[in-house]
Amino acid sequence: MSQMAKELSTKEVVSKIEKENVQLIDIRPIAAYNGWALEGEQRGGHIPGAKSIPLQWTGYMDWVEVLEEKNITKNLPIIIYGYSGNTASTMAHKMRELGYGELFIYNSFVTEWSADEALSLEQLARYQQLVYPDWVNQLIKGNTPPKYDNDDFVICHSHYDNIEDYHRGHIPGAIPIDTNSLESTETWNRRSPDELKETLEKLGIHHDTTVVLYGRFSAPTFNEEKFPGKSAGHLGALRCAAIMLYAGVNDVRILNGGITSWETKQLPLSTEAISPTPINDFGADIPGCPEIMIDPPEAKELLAADDGDLVSIRSWEEFIGERSGYHYIKKKGRIPGAIFGNCGSDAYHMENYRNFDHTMREFQEVEQAWKEGGIIADKHIAFYCGTGWRGSEAFWNAWLMGWPNVSVYDGGWYQWCNNPNNPVETGIPEQAPKSQKTMAQ
Structure with a gap:
């Protein structure tokens, strides 16, 4: 013994x-x-x-x-x-x-x-926005979970053009939300304010509604799948959450770990399709929080500013221009002056921001890795990736930590590289600190 x-x-x-x-x-x-x-x-x-x-x-x-x-x-x-x-x-x-x-x-x-x-x-500064399975279970059973004082909630099972994922099994009472309803299928940017208003009203989401988002992660494989994003539902949920926050939903919450955490607790799944109850008016102007999303003019201002940084949440191979990261993006490289913020192995994985059970990584570890790469809370930080999903997850990490001035550069590499007037870099940047280069290891 x-x-x-x-x-x-x-x-x-x-x-x-x-x-x-x-x-x-x-x-x-x-x-x-x-x-x-x-x-x-x-x-x-x-x-x-x-x-x-x-x-x-x-x-x-x-x-x-x-x-x-x-x-x-x-x-x-x-x-x-x-x-x-x-x-x-x-x-x-x-x-x-x-x-x-x-x-x-x-x-x-x-x-x-x-x-x-x-x-x-x-x-964690905003820990109440990162909920756990028993909290959601209390909510759907009609009880009042801690740090909740609302009587209006909607639980959203996120997917990307993959309704079969919802029918496979979802949290009882959850409605499906297709990322395409919040993103343009041409640019992958957030939809217009009028389109967002229409979508949210169809989903029954008022600006005062508590919205809980989650998705399923099914280990997408870039080389074998034409649309790997269809298997990255929880990453898509974080994208939806960022857009809803931008739109002006006051109480957006994430189920930490997505449906994996629900299944780990052996809580029941449902295959009953739930239809949303539409409302007539979102109740507030959209966007309610315009500072959360920035576009090329603001991104360029950040690149030139001393008190701001554009942070690339992409794999090292994407950052140095060895691959584009997406089937539909041909150009390779990075935005000159962007800081490497890492993600994981490819465009559909966020290993460096998650534990192996898909819960968010210990927040001090993320903050320390950022600090070593020169990413600090004292600046205006805008995260970007290829089209917004990974950038949104990094944004949520910083926002939950209480960082005061964080955004998503919505267009990301896709929008940047499609403008021939925008400069592009490849290779390892000479000015990059050693810690930035080793974040990929």
Whole structure:
């Protein structure tokens, strides 16, 4: 039998954090780490400096890789905390089997740490807009979930010209939303204000409606699929969410992890097709938040400004011009002066912004990667990609963090490269900082 991990008091945890180089691991669900009080704690959030490694993840074969990715070393002491002593002890046992030696458990997070205003907690600034499966389940059952005071909601199952994905199984009560209803099929830019108004009214969405969006991710393969976007429904959901926020929907929420998180909780799916209940008037002028989307003139202003940056959320191969990233885009290269913000392997994957269960990556990790690449909250940051999907997901990361001035350059590479008067660059930019170049590794 392996050696038991020592239990620490709150005073001992505080002392170790102040005096020693310790590693903290928060094994609670990601929602709790972000700020949701799931077990009645007086304050939500996590102990500053803690890494999020939910105990649930240990059920995946490749969970050990997460320890390496988060730089959890065997050379420093580790403090593990969760909602109960049993879960912390279970994680300690699993880590000891992997060769981690100096392990401690802390069991008083709820009763003491969260109850003491003198002890710091960190949380995602807009965590309430990133909801979890049980929150949505409470909503559809007619209960009132936390941080919700509305009586009008619509749940949207996002897809790109793939209604079969909705019929395959969706959250009960959800209506389908085709990304094409919010994007032009010619330019892939957001539709006009009049078109957005018509779409939202047909969907029964008022500017005061709470809208919950999610999609399904089905591992699209660029080389084998003519329309890979049809398998990237959750990425499409984040695109729809950004456009709705731009239009002026006041309460837009994302189901963290999409339908994968719902299925992981073994919650029921429905195949009953739900028709929206149209309304007569959106109730506000569109766009309600015009600053969220920018076009070429504003993008060029950012490129020339000292207090703004255009950030490319594309793969390294796209950024340096080795491939365009899309079947329908022939030109290769990047917008000169843009900063590399990375995404993942291709135009339909966002590995560097997600955990392996498709939940959003720990927000401090994203912020640190951006900082190393020169992307900071003090500037006006506009994210772009090929046509807006990946740029929208990066935007949501920054917006949820509470960054004050973030946008999506809506037209992206597709719009830029189709204008022969716009300059284009290829190759590794000489002025790029080393950290920017290594983000692709």
